[in-house]
Amino acid sequence: MNEKPMIRVDNLDVIFGHGRAEVRAVRGVSLDVARGAAFGLVGESGSGKSTVLRAIARLLPGWTGSIEIDGAVLGHRRDRAAARRMQMVFQDPFGSLHPRHTINAILSEPLEIHGLDRHEPRILKALEEVGLGVELRFRYPHQISGGQRQRVAIARAMILEPEILLLDEPTSALDVSVQAEILNLLKRLQRERGLTYLMVSHNLAVVAHLCDRIAVMNRGRIVETLTVEQLRRHDVAEDYTRQLLSASAGFDRAAARSLVTYE
Ligand SMILES: Nc1ncnc2c1ncn2[C@@H]1O[C@H](COP(=O)(O)OP(=O)(O)OP(=O)(O)O)[C@@H](O)[C@H]1O
Numbered sequence: 001m002n003e004k005p006m007i008r009v010d011n012l013d014v015i016f017g018h019g020r021a022e023v024r025a026v027r028g029v030s031l032d033v034a035r036g037a038a039f040g041l042v043g044e045s046g047s048g049k050s051t052v053l054r055a056i057a058r059l060l061p062g063w064t065g066s067i068e069i070d071g072a073v074l075g076h077r078r079d080r081a082a083a084r085r086m087q088m089v090f091q092d093p094f095g096s097l098h099p100r101h102t103i104n105a106i107l108s109e110p111l112e113i114h115g116l117d118r119h120e121p122r123i124l125k126a127l128e129e130v131g132l133g134v135e136l137r138f139r140y141p142h143q144i145s146g147g148q149r150q151r152v153a154i155a156r157a158m159i160l161e162p163e164i165l166l167l168d169e170p171t172s173a174l175d176v177s178v179q180a181e182i183l184n185l186l187k188r189l190q191r192e193r194g195l196t197y198l199m200v201s202h203n204l205a206v207v208a209h210l211c212d213r214i215a216v217m218n219r220g221r222i223v224e225t226l227t228v229e230q231l232r233r234h235d236v237a238e239d240y241t242r243q244l245l246s247a248s249a250g251f252d253r254a255a256a257r258s259l260v261t262y263e
Contacts, residue, residue, distance in 0.1 A: 004071040005032040006164060006196040007039075007056065012065035014051050014220075025051040026063070027220040033213075035070075035163075038190060038197035040207035042244065043217035049200040052217075053166050056198065057088045069164070084114055087157035091169035093149035097141040103127075103152050104137045110160050126155040130185060147178035154185065158193075167199040171206055183209050204248045208232060216241045 014026040026048045033039040041049040055063045058078045067074040069082060090096040097106055107123045116122065127134060130151040141149055150170065157165055170186065171179040187210060190197060201207045207214055208228050215222045216238065224238045236242055 003035065004068075006035040006037075006070055007031070007033040007198055008066075008068040009052070009056065010066045010068075012052065012055060012063060012067065014048070014055055014060060014063045025220055026055070029065075029217075029220075029222055031215055031222065031225070033196055033198055035196055036190075036194045037213065038199065038211040040211035040214040041198070041200045041217055042202065042204060042207050042214055044244070045202065047217040048220040049202075049217055050168055053088070053168050053198065053200050057086065057166050058083075059088075080114060084160045085162055086164040086166060087160060087162040088166040088168065089150075089153050089157050089170050092173045093146070093153040094141060094173075096153055097149060097156075099141055102138050102140055103132075103144070106141075106152060107156055107159055110156060114160060116160075122159055126159040129158055129189070130155040145178075146174050147181055150174060150178075150182050151185065154182075154189070158189065162195070164196045164198070167197060169201055170199065172201065172203060179206065186210060204231065204245065216244065 009029060009031050012026055012029040013024070016023045016025055029048070029052055031039065041052060043049050051060070054060045056067055056074075058074065058076065061076070063076075069086060074082065101109075104123060107126055108119050111119050111122060123137070124134060127137065132148060132151050132155065136144055136148065141152070144152070150173075167186070171182050174182060183206065186197070189195060197210065199207065199210060208231055212228055214226050214228060214231055216224045216226070218240050224236060224241050226236060226241070230236065231245075234242070234245055236245065
């Protein structure tokens with residue numbers, strides 16, 4: 001009952017720039033994600049979703065407030081042990097995978113950084129875990145499909161055996177049919193590994209497919225937190241959320257049908 005949340009964010013503020021160029025990207029954001037849960041952050045472009053994720057991943061220098069992972073307060077500096085527990089997957093696998101490194105080199109790199117041995121079995125296991133054949137191992141990112149590239153990005157995160165994945169629009173660069181495959185993969189990994197997810201997406205259908213709870217962001221603030229059932233029933237309190245629902249072409253029935261689980 002009293003278990004600490006896996007992720008706790010309290011009163012997070014992020015400001016970019018100074019003076020007239022100042023942008024208050026995140027204002028007083030607080031959220032809790034239980035161990036093994038999947039939490040979605042939704043909102044329009046520029047609402048501050050990715051900035052919350054980047055602060056938690058400590059990819060940002062300046063933020064105030066407090067961030068706790070499994071009860072331990074995070075400092076501003078990245079430390080290796082915490083980085084290993086918490087891995088991030090980005091929207092565009094082409095941009096996040098080194099174009100002149102083979103898949104093998106891409107998967108070896110985090111093992112080298114974290115001083116882990118037995119590269120060969122770990123790489124083979126990671127490829128298998130994300131449904132990639134070993135024959136892809138010595139190819140380059142441009143020699144595989146977009147969906148396969150995102151599987152490599154997920155394998156690169158999983159190879160460190162993290163407890164948390166921070167997912168920044170992990171399917172929005174992909175075709176709809178491939179989106180469903182990647183979402184199903186993420187769902188299976190979460191179930192098998194008991195992972196905790198914090199996912200950012202502007203697509204409500206994608207978030208509803210993967211997450212249990214959702215926070216709606218507008219202009220840097222959380223305006224409403226909902227369960228996925230409340231979202232499905234359109235049982236929302238805020239006008240902004242209602243607007244988002246009606247504006248979201250991604251939440252119509254056709255889109256929801258395309259996301260049925262194939263497993
Ligand atoms: N490095 C930065 N320097 C200055 N402003 C930034 C920086 N990163 C983000 N911002 C600004 O902070 C605000 C929130 O951006 P953020 O990327 O978090 O929004 P988002 O909701 O994730 O949108 P999107 O889905 O388009 O990425 C925006 O106004 C953005 O322009």
